[in-house]
Amino acid sequence: MKESKLSVPKYQMVRNYILSMIQNKELSAHARIPSEKDFIEKLGVSSITVRRALAELVDEGIIYRVKGKGSFISDQKQKDQTRTKLITFVLSGKDMYDNSYMQIMKGIQSYLSKHGYKLIIEFIENDIDREKDLVKKLIQTDCEGLLIYSSDPEAAKEYLTDIQSKRIPIVLLDRFPMGIPLPCIACNNYDGGFEAVSHLIDLGHSKIGFCAYDFFLNSEKERYLGYQHALMNANLLTDSTNFFSRSKLDYEDLVTAIKKGNLTALFCVNDRMALEVMEQLIKMGIKIPEDLSIIGFDDFESSKYAKVPLSTVRQHFEKLGYEAAKLLLETSTKTQMEAKKVLLPTNLIIRDSTAPPS
Structure with missing residues (x-):
């Protein structure tokens, strides 16, 4: 046991001791942790070591401090519920203010807001190289999933294959490449x-x-x-x-x-x-x-x-966005990505530009 303690820095010993108490349910949410003096006596460490360990746990959100009262265990369940969960919609198109795009965004936002997610929109003016660079950066962040409306899905195969290998939740909207089985949604x-x-x-x-x-x-x-x-x-x-x-x-x-x-x-x-x-x-x-x-x-x-x-x-662009967001969250709960393809119905609208031939 003594050898084990010497194999890690002393502040890490304090940190691990507190984490083991949480894991063994000796300390529950909002329970007050032992005092600095208790750690010094029990573990044979200095006050500076204890403070460093506690500061690290505060930074990680595992404990919180109340002035004049001590340090307490955070409610991890509550923390997970209040953490901002982000979904990014990458839209590569010709006109950001095209009403169809706005309807898609409205549909996405409508579904995500019901489930505690925030939507980030990244618009690219029909540039596949910028699209590739952006997505490669996004998959390195803590974004929970990607919705992608690509300007050229065939040219996007490289980064789509990378996403697939990393098992990052993704749904393609409207268009998709051949040969890469990814979840997608489009009209019929x-x-x-x-x-x-x-x-x-x-x-x-x-x-x-x-x-x-x-x-x-x-x-x-x-x-x-x-x-x-x-x-x-x-x-x-x-x-x-x-x-x-x-x-x-x-x-x-x-x-x-x-x-x-x-x-x-x-x-x-x-x-x-x-x-x-x-x-x-x-x-x-x-x-x-x-x-x-x-x-x-x-x-x-x-x-x-x-x-x-x-x-x-x-x-039905708003429906397209709504169902895309729904499919993405469904995908995020699966252990294995399924190449599910959802087709939405269309409607024929007759106006003045069609008539019997003269």
Whole structure:
């Protein structure tokens, strides 16, 4: 026993002695610990040694002092309940004040606040390198979990694999990479795309184009798959000349196709793209929906106030945030991370930008 005491610093002996009393339930929450004199006599240490040990335990929150009365054992259960628990939402997007982002944040905050968590928001202006650096720093902190809306999930595979190996609670929102089984939540992009194109077909359209925004994203590919299957379901062929991407979109060619009758309707992968296309075509003399029906996806707040109110597929962004936070806390209680994928339903919203072909 004597050899054991000499193997550690003397102040550590005092510290370990107090911790063993707590562990053996000789001292319970708010119980007064022995006096400095008691430790000196029992352990054969100096008053300076005792004070150093007590100061360290105070810093760690294990004991607390009351002036004129002594030192007492902290209530660890109460301490755990009052400790601020942090969740970080990493949002890599184009516009911090986009209403859809604000709705997601509102949903996350709504769920977390009910369970004693605080939300930290880290916004990055669509920069995958900054996104990587930020997340690598965050996983070194005491953050309890991460919600990530990545600008490029495929490019994020490196840090996502690191998170997976460290078993840090994480949920991906809206988009995710292939080949890394991580919890994620998104709207049902396939069904939404299928329903949007089926609506155009029901109106009598057969020459329906697809306009992508960032086609490397799985969410856009799933909407495109819904588009293809809706055409197949109506025995219509997919025409590769009617596939347009934001980076290669030639409005002169688009107008020519519309005027020749080769294109009567357009499914845009999101409202941002749909509103941009609509604005440019109207400037070039195309009437919406008389010359071209346009339907989007997302139902941004601005879509219903467009020059021609936009038909679209509504995502429930607040619900997305709420369910993402819920899934994250569920994930944090599991001993092993599950690649759970949650899909939320969408709704078709019909406004003035779609009509039967002229």
